[in-house]
Amino acid sequence: MVVIDEAQKIDNIGSILKQFLDYHKEIQVIAGGSSAFELRNTLNEPLTGRKFEYHLFPISFAEMVAHSNLLQEIRQLPQRLVYGYYPDIVTQANDAERLLRFLSESYLYKDIFLFKGIKKP
Secondary structure, three states: OEEEOOHHHOOOHHHHHHHHHHHOOOOOEEEOOOOHHHHHHHHOOOOOOOOOOOOOOOOOHHHHHHHOOHHHHHHHHHHHHHHOOOHHHHHOHHHHHHHHHHHHHHHHHHHHHHHHOOOOO
16 A cells, blocks of 8 residues: 555646556555645546545534533534534634634635635735
8 A cells, every 4th residue: 555645746646646556456545635626636637437535524513422422512512613623623622713724724725726726815
């Protein structure tokens, strides 16, 4: 098994992975990255029929209820509605504002700017 993190940063990663997978069918490759938009755009065409996509979503309300309990999670609802269910924010609630700002600046805005082709935000 080969794991590649931040695969979207590698030039021609889709073509490289296609060739690798065609010649090494016995090896499984996991390519991931922080920019789903950028990664999808670099992998789609060359890997048709050779890939499976998995999406990692934030923690859900139901998962948090199972982890703690319904009453505790209902009490946390105002915080959760503002800051969400990202794992770091859930585990470090006292630092939620800084963490959410970091997440939005580093990932969310980057994907939006890439999507719209904005070069100087």
